[in-house]
Amino acid sequence: MSPIGKAFPRKEGRKKVTGKALYVDDLSFPGMLHGVTVRSPSPRGRITKISFEGDIPWDEFTVVTAKDIPGANYVALILNDQPYLAADFVNHPEEPILLLAHRDKYLLEEARRNVRIEIEEQPAIFNLEDSLARKEIIWGEDNVFKKYLVDKGNVDEVWANADFIVEGEYETGAQEQLYIENNGAIAIANADKGVTVWGSMQCPYYVHKALVKLFDLPEEKIRIIQTETGGGFGGKEEYPSLIAGHAALLAWKSGKPVKMIYDRAEDMVATTKRHPSRTRHKTAVTKDGKLLAVEIDFVIDGGAYCTLSPVVLSRGTIHSAGPYVCPNVRIHSRAVATNVPPHGAFRGFGAPQSIFALERHMDKVARTVGLTPEEFRRRNFIHEGETTATSQVIRERVDMDQLLTRALQLSNYHEKRERFARENAESNGRFRKKRGVGFATFMHGAGFTGSGEVYLQSVVSAEATVEGVVRILAASTEIGQGTNTIFSQIASEALGLDVDLIEIVQPDTAHVPNSGPTVASRTSMVVGKLVESAVTGLKQTLIGSSLLPHEYGQSEFKRACAEYIARFGSLKTSSTYQPPPNVHWDDEKYQGDAYGAYAWAVYVAEVSFDELTYAAHVEDFVALQEVGRVLNPVLAAGQIEGGVAQAIGFTLFENVVWKDGRMANNQMTNYIIPTPVDIPPIRVYFEENPYAYGPGGAKGIGELPMDGAAPAILNALENATGVSFNEIPLLPETLMVKLL
Amino acid sequence: MRAFIPNYQLTTPASLAEALTLLESEPGVWKPFAGGTDLMVLLEAGRLAHRNYINIWGLNELRGIEATDTHVTLGALTTYTEVQTNPILRREFPMLCQAASETGGLAIQNRGTLGGNIVNASPAADSPPALLAYDAEIELVSNRGSRWLPYQGFHTGYKQMHIDPDELLARIRLPRNTAGLTHYYRKVGTRKAQAISKVCFAAVGKTGQGKLMETRIVVGSVAPIVVRCVQTEAALRGQRPDEETIAAACASLVREISPIDDIRSTAKYRLQVAKNLLADFLATLRT
Numbered sequence A: 001m002s003p004i005g006k007a008f009p010r011k012e013g014r015k016k017v018t019g020k021a022l023y024v025d026d027l028s029f030p031g032m033l034h035g036v037t038v039r040s041p042s043p044r045g046r047i048t049k050i051s052f053e054g055d056i057p058w059d060e061f062t063v064v065t066a067k068d069i070p071g072a073n074y075v076a077l078i079l080n081d082q083p084y085l086a087a088d089f090v091n092h093p094e095e096p097i098l099l100l101a102h103r104d105k106y107l108l109e110e111a112r113r114n115v116r117i118e119i120e121e122q123p124a125i126f127n128l129e130d131s132l133a134r135k136e137i138i139w140g141e142d143n144v145f146k147k148y149l150v151d152k153g154n155v156d157e158v159w160a161n162a163d164f165i166v167e168g169e170y171e172t173g174a175q176e177q178l179y180i181e182n183n184g185a186i187a188i189a190n191a192d193k194g195v196t197v198w199g200s201m202q203c204p205y206y207v208h209k210a211l212v213k214l215f216d217l218p219e220e221k222i223r224i225i226q227t228e229t230g231g232g233f234g235g236k237e238e239y240p241s242l243i244a245g246h247a248a249l250l251a252w253k254s255g256k257p258v259k260m261i262y263d264r265a266e267d268m269v270a271t272t273k274r275h276p277s278r279t280r281h282k283t284a285v286t287k288d289g290k291l292l293a294v295e296i297d298f299v300i301d302g303g304a305y306c307t308l309s310p311v312v313l314s315r316g317t318i319h320s321a322g323p324y325v326c327p328n329v330r331i332h333s334r335a336v337a338t339n340v341p342p343h344g345a346f347r348g349f350g351a352p353q354s355i356f357a358l359e360r361h362m363d364k365v366a367r368t369v370g371l372t373p374e375e376f377r378r379r380n381f382i383h384e385g386e387t388t389a390t391s392q393v394i395r396e397r398v399d400m401d402q403l404l405t406r407a408l409q410l411s412n413y414h415e416k417r418e419r420f421a422r423e424n425a426e427s428n429g430r431f432r433k434k435r436g437v438g439f440a441t442f443m444h445g446a447g448f449t450g451s452g453e454v455y456l457q458s459v460v461s462a463e464a465t466v467e468g469v470v471r472i473l474a475a476s477t478e479i480g481q482g483t484n485t486i487f488s489q490i491a492s493e494a495l496g497l498d499v500d501l502i503e504i505v506q507p508d509t510a511h512v513p514n515s516g517p518t519v520a521s522r523t524s525m526v527v528g529k530l531v532e533s534a535v536t537g538l539k540q541t542l543i544g545s546s547l548l549p550h551e552y553g554q555s556e557f558k559r560a561c562a563e564y565i566a567r568f569g570s571l572k573t574s575s576t577y578q579p580p581p582n583v584h585w586d587d588e589k590y591q592g593d594a595y596g597a598y599a600w601a602v603y604v605a606e607v608s609f610d611e612l613t614y615a616a617h618v619e620d621f622v623a624l625q626e627v628g629r630v631l632n633p634v635l636a637a638g639q640i641e642g643g644v645a646q647a648i649g650f651t652l653f654e655n656v657v658w659k660d661g662r663m664a665n666n667q668m669t670n671y672i673i674p675t676p677v678d679i680p681p682i683r684v685y686f687e688e689n690p691y692a693y694g695p696g697g698a699k700g701i702g703e704l705p706m707d708g709a710a711p712a713i714l715n716a717l718e719n720a721t722g723v724s725f726n727e728i729p730l731l732p733e734t735l736m737v738k739l740l
Numbered sequence B: 001m002r003a004f005i006p007n008y009q010l011t012t013p014a015s016l017a018e019a020l021t022l023l024e025s026e027p028g029v030w031k032p033f034a035g036g037t038d039l040m041v042l043l044e045a046g047r048l049a050h051r052n053y054i055n056i057w058g059l060n061e062l063r064g065i066e067a068t069d070t071h072v073t074l075g076a077l078t079t080y081t082e083v084q085t086n087p088i089l090r091r092e093f094p095m096l097c098q099a100a101s102e103t104g105g106l107a108i109q110n111r112g113t114l115g116g117n118i119v120n121a122s123p124a125a126d127s128p129p130a131l132l133a134y135d136a137e138i139e140l141v142s143n144r145g146s147r148w149l150p151y152q153g154f155h156t157g158y159k160q161m162h163i164d165p166d167e168l169l170a171r172i173r174l175p176r177n178t179a180g181l182t183h184y185y186r187k188v189g190t191r192k193a194q195a196i197s198k199v200c201f202a203a204v205g206k207t208g209q210g211k212l213m214e215t216r217i218v219v220g221s222v223a224p225i226v227v228r229c230v231q232t233e234a235a236l237r238g239q240r241p242d243e244e245t246i247a248a249a250c251a252s253l254v255r256e257i258s259p260i261d262d263i264r265s266t267a268k269y270r271l272q273v274a275k276n277l278l279a280d281f282l283a284t285l286r287t
Ligand SMILES: Cc1cc2nc3c(=O)[nH]c(=O)nc-3n(C[C@H](O)[C@H](O)[C@H](O)COP(=O)(O)OP(=O)(O)OC[C@H]3O[C@@H](n4cnc5c(N)ncnc54)[C@H](O)[C@@H]3O)c2cc1C
Pocket: B031, B032, B033, B034, B035, B036, B037, B038, B039, B040, B041, B056, B076, B077, B102, B103, B104, B105, B108, B111, B112, B113, B114, B115, B116, B117, B118, B119, B120, B124, B125, B126, B127, B167, B168, B169, B170, B194, B195, B196
């Protein structure tokens, strides 16, 4: 019986619900100190003075400044422009300047309040418009971290003869990841043994790479161990390199283990958020609704340092033209600097921003041409053999028409459209609830963009024990999404063994190979495939050495492992990433096969709008997607439900209130995420079309559900109210102003 | 936890008398700590200015809900859960039960108290609008004795109120005169649950021969204190709740409240929604 497609319970679930799972804050070491960060009070300027005040026994404290850094003072990532500790100039509020450690964590907070930092302020800029306008040059020569140009055909030749040209501008705001467990790390560091860090993280090898530079130590002297991690959503992709480095610097100087755990207020005010964006569309269409030319200007606000902005921008750029065919496409995109804490990875990674713009714009174009949103899209959907904006030929079977038909049926779209139009027109002189339905059609590429996976060269190992247990060694992390369970199912399928005989080894850079970061919907599809080939290698080794017949049972496998290990000492195999055939990507021209595979989806939202309070509420939600083969239906549905809920937050609730570059509402009381009663039943449906190069036929799904809800909801709100909204988050206050 | 814990003291008296003696002996030094649901948030954030607290949670003298023919009396330590499960309150004071059911989540409802909600004096608190609309009275006790005063007028400005440093809020009393009233309560928060009010509206009204005999209208989150809109009530008396009356009432309401922009909403929104709620309330009295 194949374990693929079965709802196995979460491998670590029992440990988590019984409180036995150990998160970083549950760990303690003898003599351990606590560490805190003293941060910049100003958005931009020169540090002129640091004083240690108050009635504090300062001589008991370990104090670390930029001068104490043994290696390079930057977080090694892409451009290496972000310092671990600002030495003399700060570029955003809450930028780390100084570190303190002490045994007593209460006294430590009192001490933190008594460090006074004086800054000679310089003019700062806080939004992408000011950055583009170069109101102040705050980064490089032009405030631009990165730009891309995607050019297919020639849009310039089209405008003059087009039947319609439709333009639009769309904006999205910052969003906080709000994982349950805040960022945290514990470090032990000394010149003799090197640096060991335990922490909550998505990508142990990112932290490893950063700490090698920070301490200027050989790779084997840095060891990173992922502890049980309470969610990430991208918020623990690049940030843990910073907090791990800080804890390690304090440990290095004090000679003692140091624990650093952010509280919610610090995590929200200081760590990364989703990049705010602005997208402009200019679209040429024929009178019968065929796309002729698409020109897109996509800008994201990267914050004060580059961090991952080029990669976020890349994914946003490539997804900005969606699942449509158009002979002429030009996408110009930029990531720009502002004096706010660096924005970073967040589920969807740029795609939710550009897809929001596109799917709102598609409704606008449809209206201009005089077609329904449905018919207009049908006339432009991409099919097998056609090319995307980057001229990637779609080689898999894709049937957006059928997906759309099914999603509209499942949601009763046509009946509701007609009924709501009638009901919304009726009036009894009281405040009403108006209703509407809308949808979005989109795709999401799984795995690293372009040649990313080839550069990563990910490796997974598998090792058998004498008891016939197969241990999977990978740096891919379980962060609540189900890595452990999915890897076990894949290995179990490939070996024909019970899932209980598969063990997932805790990611520890001293023991596991680098299977790449846990990001980009790549863990099941890309790393899972490596798990499959690594364990297949084990099986073949046993068969090849004649210890195991081709057809075998569990006890035969166990005997064979024991025998092999008795004879040869150990049984271990590794598998390295091989790209699927015929995948080509041109990094210069930004043309070619952007992703190995795409998941395809249609999301339909029904909303109500309350005339009394101006609040929009999502009443019903249908999420239909084609994701290859579903490996575990409960985990897959969980990903979709969670992603849609998070996307509803992004659309209608989550508003980062900025005050001079600092988040002013950095508490859960005032940064509003939806509760269960704020989200509708989320009805999840899958269409299965196995992907030849994914394990068991699977494609990635982790980020997909973040993409479609925002435009579907705003399309539905336009249907309900007759007014077009092009900015999110869309709060009742804004709805009121537009509707009064 | 950002607070420096050694700076704080919490003492647990054995009786109300002991608590009052402590309050009297060092005026202003001690403050009550009831459910702690407001205080603990400040402590965690390192923003709790006052340092010495008397734990009153165990004082049974401040608990219980009792009814006589004329009044229902609630101890200051009455929790939101107790409010919601009391049959008399559910029947005669539904807005208080609704406020309780929309306050925080279950944990807060089990621990948060009416007395704490009143003395914490947030203009965004959700029970005060209902209590004011029901003409509540409150009892303050000290070693000097006990005094009853109308709740209306107790708060005088932002976090300002008529309570002396040696006094505890002991009881809240509601006159049982709600028969025949229409009750209208609506909390407009930042989301459907676990939310702080952006506008909170509580009103009762009665009509006779198509005219408004009596209304009591209270709005929260629109001024430094929760506002009983007495001028608007006066303007409505004897009128028919028609479009013209509603427009006039809204105009009067605007003069009685003074909402502001803050982290949760805008003055403009609060004003408009308060008017909408008033209009909606009056419309319910039309038939
Ligand atoms: C997660 C969360 C959600 C919340 N949601 C809501 C909500 O939806 N609506 C709402 O209105 N509130 C809400 N609150 C606020 C809080 O729960 C209420 O105000 C609660 O009623 C406070 O009561 P308490 O007993 O916990 O007060 P405490 O925190 O113990 O005290 C609050 C203040 O009142 C004083 N005090 C308490 N009792 C007395 C007394 N008998 N005599 C004199 N002074 C006294 C204290 O000295 C202190 O200054 C929420 C709080 C949290 C943490």
